[in-house]
Amino acid sequence: MSVTEFPMACESANATATPLMIVSDWSMQLRTNQYAFVSSCPISQCHANFTSPSSSRQAHKQAQESRSRHCRRVYKGRAWASQPLHVVVQVWTTAVLGEQWSLVGPITATAAARWKELHGERSWEGLLRPLDLELRRKVIWYGEMAQATYDAFNHERHSPHAGLSRFGRKRFFERVMLPGHAAAYRVTRFLYATSSAHAAKAVAFVKGGHPRSRCRESNWIGYVAVATDAGKSVLGRRDVVVAWRGTIQALEWTNNLEFAMVHPSGILGDATGADAIVHRGWLSIYTSTDPASTHNKDSARSQVLAEVRKLVDTYKDEEVSITVTGHSLGAALATLSAFDIAENGYNCTASATFPVTAFAFASPRVGGASFKKRLDTAAAAGLRVLRVRNARDIVPGYPALPYHDVGAELVIDTSASPYLKAPGDENLWHNLECYLHGVAGAPTASGQGFEHVVERDVALVNKSYDALKEEHGVPAAWWVPWNRGMVKGGDGRWRLVDCEDEDDREDAAVPPVNK
Structure with a gap:
């Protein structure tokens, strides 16, 4: 051992x-x-x-x-x-x-007491420039929960498990090497999505080529977790987290994506929201179903709302927060689902309204001016959105008008880091681990250097990309399964063992969502 x-x-x-x-x-x-x-x-x-x-x-x-x-x-x-x-x-x-x-x-005890402020109770007024130390740690904490969706995703097209999580719910945070999160949270549900928009499906999903593929038209898209009793004691409340996975392709997808806008009829049913239109592709991934799919007879929306409702009802007598996070496409889904939760009262009990906060990393825009106005109105129901944007990342600028940014914005600039290759490229500027590196550090007072405000291993920026300078001796894209999941059996033969699926079928069944 x-x-x-x-x-x-x-x-x-x-x-x-x-x-x-x-x-x-x-x-x-x-x-x-x-x-x-x-x-x-x-x-x-x-x-x-x-x-x-x-x-x-x-x-x-x-x-x-x-x-x-x-x-x-x-x-x-x-x-x-x-x-x-x-x-x-x-x-x-x-x-x-x-x-x-x-x-x-x-x-600190102060940070636990400040959790409402750090989750945007006052819209992060006075906390972003300069970036508050506790908020800096908070952003990294939830960014790591978003990164876990990439680290667990099975990209291997030759596997019958392509498109699923390689790890089960019970040991999820341990498997993605987040022991702090493993001590503070337990994953209660996996989320699955499909899409009727072919362009959106192409950038977000892996379609396995194995004849016994378990996930042809659907993919694992994230998870819901809740703070344990021990986590609650440290965090200061019972935190419910929804984490959405982002795109699995390089940034060429921005050139091919359809930018059509549609009314989110399932989310906004009343006449006052008729002009609050959103991106068709993001909405399709969030709301599509497939009767032939094991995992998506119910939409990702139905899955997440049912789980949030269950957890809110379970802990209704406690102090609860609902935190939604994601990167890239996952950030768009985080914004959409956080709005949905607050707009339709899934954060409410008979006696309380629990705050809903989205930490959205490198998010493309979600909707137009009327959607932005409607989201701002939902702030009365406890909704806050913090977008984290790298200065050189092109994705937060997509789509262009008539799309609009929403919420508050935290701008970082990874080009100031002496650890990263310069000038870098579009994929480096968009990479989530590079984002977290940029949040952990800051330009020096002179503006000529970069210092770590929160200690974070620079090797992590090469987890899925070649972003670190050669002098650091860290291989590119080093986060891979041992032997790519191949295991030698007692008979001397090698077999692909790349999925812990003890709870996979349990997540396929979703109770109906009552709006």
């Missing part, structure tokens, strides 16, 4: 800790620079790791030896791929001097 230890976000002699056990049998390399405490020992045997920086080396050595013995005794995982890393992850929520620390760095 391999046991890996990452640096904790904080050390203090006065720390108290509550452990949450996550047992994983990951088949990919662990990401570096994650704030996780990898062990399986009880707090009494790990206390040396929470002492002050002046702790003796001997005490630290004893704790290391104790962890090692305990890990060997406790681990009971099973292999999923041919040569997986077996890891037992101990996640700690540590209270230090009135502050709480998460796996992505400090989440």
Whole structure:
């Protein structure tokens, strides 16, 4: 068994800790620079790791030896791929001097108390220029939840599972190497979409060529997650998250996409919204059904609204937030679905209206002037939209007039980073990991440099693209399944094992949505 230890976000002699056990049998390399405490020992045997920086080396050595013995005794995982890393992850929520620390760095008691402000209660007034530190962390947190949809998606056209998630719901955040999110959330539902608009379908979906393909006309498009009890204690409320996957093609799709506008009849049924038209392709992916599909007898819209309604009803007596996130096409879907949730009262109970916030990365425009006006009106129902735009990214400028931007805008500029290839290209400027790199850093006061405000591993920008300068020695597009999912069996033959589908069929059935 391999046991890996990452640096904790904080050390203090006065720390108290509550452990949450996550047992994983990951088949990919662990990401570096994650704030996780990898062990399986009880707090009494790990206390040396929470002492002050002046702790003796001997005490630290004893704790290391104790962890090692305990890990060997406790681990009971099973292999999923041919040569997986077996890891037992101990996640700690540590209270230090009135502050709480998460796996992505400090989440102060002030930040937990400020969550409404950070989610746009005052439309992010005074928080964007300069970018508030806690908001910076918040944007990265939800950006990583959007990135997870890319990291889990099965692109392998030769696989019968092409177009699905490679990972199941139960260990989803562990599989995409987000231990902090794994401690804070559980995925409750996967989302699937189809489309009657052929151009939109071409840029968003993979159509498998395998004769036993399980997903010919539909694709996995995202997930719904909810904060666990432990996550609620750190985040300050019960957070419901909807994450939408974006496009799977390079940016040539912007030249081929139809920009026709239609009325969102299922979302706006009243006469007052007759002129609030939106992009036909985005709406089609959100609302289309296919009676022949296992996954899309109900639309993505029906799936997400049913799950949000269920979770809101479950936690109606608590403080709840609804957060929607996505990148590129996923950002357009995030905007559309966040509007839908607020406009039609899926964030409401008999006694409360819960805030709905969209964090939209690199979003193309969704609708015209009347849609923008209607979305602004929905702010009274708790809706807020924050668009994150890279200065050189062309996608947020599509489509042109009569389409309009909505919500507040956070502008970053990755061209200031000395880590990225210069001047870069359209795909680099649009890449989500490059966006998160740009959010984590900022130009120096002189404007001549770039500094990390939030520590984030620069290797991540090469996860799916060749964006990092050669001097850093990180291969391009390094996020791939072990041996591309091929596993050698006991009979000596290699077979494709690239999907954990224990809950796939469960997600196919969706209860009806009552508007």
